[in-house]
Amino acid sequence: MSRRLPWQLDPRPDAPFPPAETALREPDGLLAIGGDLHPVRLLNAYASGVFPWFSDGQPLLWWSPDPRMVFRTDGVHLSSRFRRSARGSGWVVRADTCFADVIAACAASPRPGQDGTWITPSMQEAYVALHRLGHAHSVEVFAGDRLVGGIYGVAIGRMFFGESTFSAASGGSKVALAALARQLALWGWPLIDAQVENDHLLRMGAEHWPRARFLEVVRRQVAVPEPPGCWTERFGVLAASSLV
Template sequence: MYFLTKELYFPPVETASYEGIVAIGGDLSPERLLLAYNSGIFPWFEEDEPIMWWSPPERMVLFFEDLKISKSMRNILNRKQFTVTFNTAFREVITNCKKIPRKDQPGTWITDEMVEAYCKLHELGKAKSVEVWQNEELVGGLYGVDLGHIFCGESMFSKVPNASKVAFIHLAKHLEQENYRLLDCQIYNDHLASLGCVEIDRDDFILALNF
């Protein structure tokens, strides 16, 4: 296992453990975070744990042509019961992602330190958010890191049914229009699979990242 020092460096992702851990330690400075994402690596750890850096052997991604919008979701979008904005309430979005209860999770992996780190990235124009509003209340959204050709989704939340799906669909359509290659969703879950996301090998993800 590689333990990071103050040096701005990550070992090659091919050296990751079976689970996908590339390194431990370091910091959450904007420079290190951007180096990580551009290398196919992301931080994921819990409160009171050292920072753990991951590049899993299988990566969950969305190819935009595979986006699945169910008939019921199309009806919701057509009714325009939600208002969607971009980058108008980043801190509120990440704070809600931190606080929202997660099924089968006792707590959150979004620590206070991570909130401040990604807000700094947002100030630099590198972390972005999608907000979903209903009656002027923030009811859903997501945030992630924008590499300019790949958007690395980090987390989403929903206070009312379907709000996070609305955020995801609007983001995917926006990225497709801007000629992004794919939307990185990191790790498999059923919610993402229902929207058309698939797992690809780490090597294929790194190729897309560096193409």
């Protein structure tokens, strides 16, 4: 190796990240260690194609895997069977009405093969802070007043970086993702970052992109002028049945 890895981050929140191309091959994508979850650092990370992922008791770890999992906003697939069930669900979808509830539900959701969650209390606090700044957003699925699914992530320019989903009723996360993709496509946002491979995401239309291709699109999309802010009014209220 030409240098020691992973890179130890500068303590200044506005310090640049090392180039994503210098991330480790094993474990795939590990780029840097340390730093903090200051909003400036988080926004710099996402704009550089980097995201934090660590568990309680670990130092902060920063990743940029190769290949990268992405969704084209016009490429989310829902099965015929699921479409039929969604038509009669009566569910509605909103945005940014209960961000803290969505991220807490994501943190509490069990994940196959994982013990605990990477969405630690400090992570939740950091993303709630980004939400207050208008850069982190949630899409929420309701059955009446009950929250039955959701997704949250980070928006910079016209690029959306998905972080996590949850379902409190079967299919809740699918509806949230489909609704998010529908609205982003209408707004002219081409891509949703899905980070790492997952069989469930692949079945819904996620694609493997070489990191270099992903970074090229990210650099272009984060530079598109798009003011941050709450999405509740802009997103509106969608019936789940309209997505199928």
